[in-house]
Amino acid sequence: MNDTPLVTIVMPCLNEEETLATCIRKALQGIDAAGIRGEVLIADNGSSDRSPEIALEEGARIISVSRKGYGSALRAGIEAAGGKWILMGDADDSYDFSNITPFIEKLKEGDDLVMGCRMPRGGGRIAKGAMPWKHRWIGNPVLTFIGRLFFKCPANDFHCGLRAFTREGYRVMNLQTIGMEFASEMVIKATLAGLKISEVPITLHPDGRSRAPHLRSWRDGWRHLRFMLLFSPRWLFLMPGIGITGVGSVGLGTLAFGQMIFGKAVLDVGTMMVCSMFLLVGTQLLWLAVFTREFAVSQGFLPPNRRLRRVLDAISLEWGLVLGILMGSGGMLLLGLAFLEWQHAGFQGLSYSANMRRIIPASTLIILGIQFLFGSFSLGVLGLKTERRD
Template sequence: MSQTDDPSAGRGDGDEGDGDTGETVVGGSVTPEGGPATDREPFTFEDVTVVMGTYNEEAAIGTVLADIERVTDGQAAVVCVDGSTDRTAEIARERGAQVIEQEPQGYGVAVRAALLAADRPVVVTTDCDDTYPMEQLPVFLEQINRGYDVVSGDRLYHGADAMPVLNRLGNHLFAAAASVLMGRRVHDTTTGMRAYRRAVIEAIEWTENTGLSAELLVRPAMRGYDVREQPIAYHERAGETKLDPLRGGAAIAASIVTVTLEERLRNL
């Protein structure tokens, strides 16, 4: 099996790599063995909280939570910040998730609240629309155990054919713009599936707008944390999207510009 066929292999066309593993390291540095040095006991799924913002996803939330339970053998905790008017919260509770209900205030508010509610040392973000492969959770945890601070799913590596064409084009443009502004190559700035050491989440002041998805990659990378982009599959979503592509795209573009400038000024 080649590295491009292997779902556990990382990006191979970044500015910084780690030997022959073919992965992209966006920030920080790596050891010759393929990851930042670490001498602590490895994390297990008992150390993981999976978090998500949910809004009217009753068609998909049960499947997503069942997949998390199956893949982690029921060991990972799940936190949903929910503003739904349908049965999403009810289904999530039935599946054992902690549900924090709030008035609908948008993606950024919900995801930020979910991130800050996590109380285990590893925090995984995902969306609740069944587009992300929960089967990759062991791979993400493995990379955290190798010493990475952030593992960011790269949907575009395999083409993301299930993604609407306009969204796919926009995501390539976001990545190109972020790469120029950051001064280092990134491939997917708006993915919803990432893993973090909780210390990273706690060390950074996050905003609450739609552009949070890009900020969650840009700020750690520009602050020197060890960030790895991990190729993942991307599936057709269940149910209808809640995000207006033009309005959401404008918010993400503005966030990329604002956040990169803030981080550059911070480093002066």
Template sequence: MPTLNEEEGIAKCIEMILNALDAMDITGEIVVSDSSTDRTPEIAEAMGARVVTPDKGGYGYAYQYAFDRTRGEYIAIGDADCTYDFEELPKLFDLVRNGDADMAMGSRLEGEILPGSMPPLHQHVGNPLLTKFLNVFYGAGVSDAHSGMRVMSREALESLDLKTTGMEFASEMIMEAGARDLTIAEVPITYHPREGEATLESFQDGWRHVKFMLQNAPGYLFSAPGLAMSGFGGVVMTLAFVNASVGPMRFGSHSLLAGTLLLVLGVYLTYLGVFASVASNPIRKPKDPVTTFLSETVSLERGAFAGVALFALGGVYMGVQAFQWAASGFSNLPLTPENVVAFALMVVGVQMVFGLFLVDAVKQSNHH
């Protein structure tokens, strides 16, 4: 249990844990990772817990500091504010001990949330939305991704590459487990009103969770929007270039410019996805064929050659236009669809060349 001034609830939590250990008829230890300025550590030690003091702050760091000092074959975690009834631990523990799950979680949203236990904004918006993100991005398949009551085997815990030190640690654990195809099971639990003062900052901590999830899923943050934008932009450009119509809609010069902008932005976002996948070693790497091809298959030389070819194709046409402009005494020339397409080819060509150089430089840096 990580603790930060939990003197009002720590004794009751330890008592519930001791009752759970008796009910399971197993030997265990209670490790309190404490950063308190009140009597929390003294109360915990008096009740038989082992208190460790992290040398840095942060919710996630407190857990990681404690993990390194635990000795059990199985690890159970939870908050020390009496919101979780640790006497419900046996039903989570049995799932892991029997091999039915690598990690078992207590689901508050599938269980019972007692009045005054969770703000309505958290219960009906924040937690369901963050859980949805985790399920879509990382295939977690859970109903309550931010429940703090969890049991896992030591083997499962050690397979996770946990790095975060703040509140997003709760998300990282599920993201890592989902990315590594660990089996996560849930059981309904009862969530109780907390003892003591809350330290959670709803919007700030919620944003940290969302930001961390997106940063570690560049396929959803960059590649998917980029491919969608470039594909849609290419279709709009084509329809506008041939002056096509769909029902009452006619695609003209404005559609051509809009399609060009979407295409260029889409290619840019796609390359950001490629760069993020090779530079940051995200938990969930993009798996779409375009990003995979650009980051793992295509060589710098071939990609750069293709980019130069696109730039040259557009550049030759624009060179002819420039010559005609000069020959006409620099008079006004009409903006034709061919001009816009040529500009688009030149911009995309430049993006390909310099984008692949950047990706290759990062790859070489990683190898060294």
């Protein structure tokens, strides 16, 4: 007889003696109701109460995870799971593990990741007192909107902790984080990898603990947002960089030929200086977008981008150095012409507007040249790291 479980329900645990027994019992009921072989695995993250003893008494398997963190506990639990499918959820009795059949049905249909959805938009329900108002009306909607916008993720509840996935899908995700960001990383990587993602509406219940939850609203919300931003250099660096560079380039190029007048407003060298700043900042953001993307690929956080790879292959280190030298030389030439004008005037005072109209473009080109020179070298280092990893 084959006793290998088909599904493993993994619960991270840190001092959950008030609710753990109830969660394990419901999980075992859910496995029976689904009509499959299964097990319950508790990933204990250093509990100082009776949680480990309770887990064993209720018939669950338990492992001890010494490395602290929500992600650490889940990763260890998933690695130790014996099932082909894994369902994860918190051990605070806010999720009803007795009703896991919809998740199992989705996995049987071939889905790679099945997300629970607590939000009414996705058919879910939040019982009275189950979720603080700031989570329901600010945190979850904002983070879900960003996740759908940045990554085109289909989930309506980006951070629901009750979810199921296949072992093969988990390997494809190649998750790295050890903290609360683990939940965000899973959904993001599943989306980027093209895994089949679906949702199951669920009801969120008030947790059964008398103590405060481990979750810290603003701190953990910021950690999720920060992770999502860092995981999307296109939105953090590239799009702002393109916009700022465009404004700076057009403004600087136009004002280099003379002032612009709009009614009573006169745009002159002061505006030109601001446009120069925009151009330099925007260019730096574009470099950061490329650096971040290459580093994320080299570390396995993001999959390679074929279009970017083709561009970087076409624009070699040598081309970047040549472009930087040309920009720097152009700036030095303009600076030299400005010096000759000053010499021609006997090193006396020059027209402020005319003089700055020469010096600002010259300085801008010199700084851009330096950016391209050292940026190309830095990109070359990241490229070597990527090749070595491959």
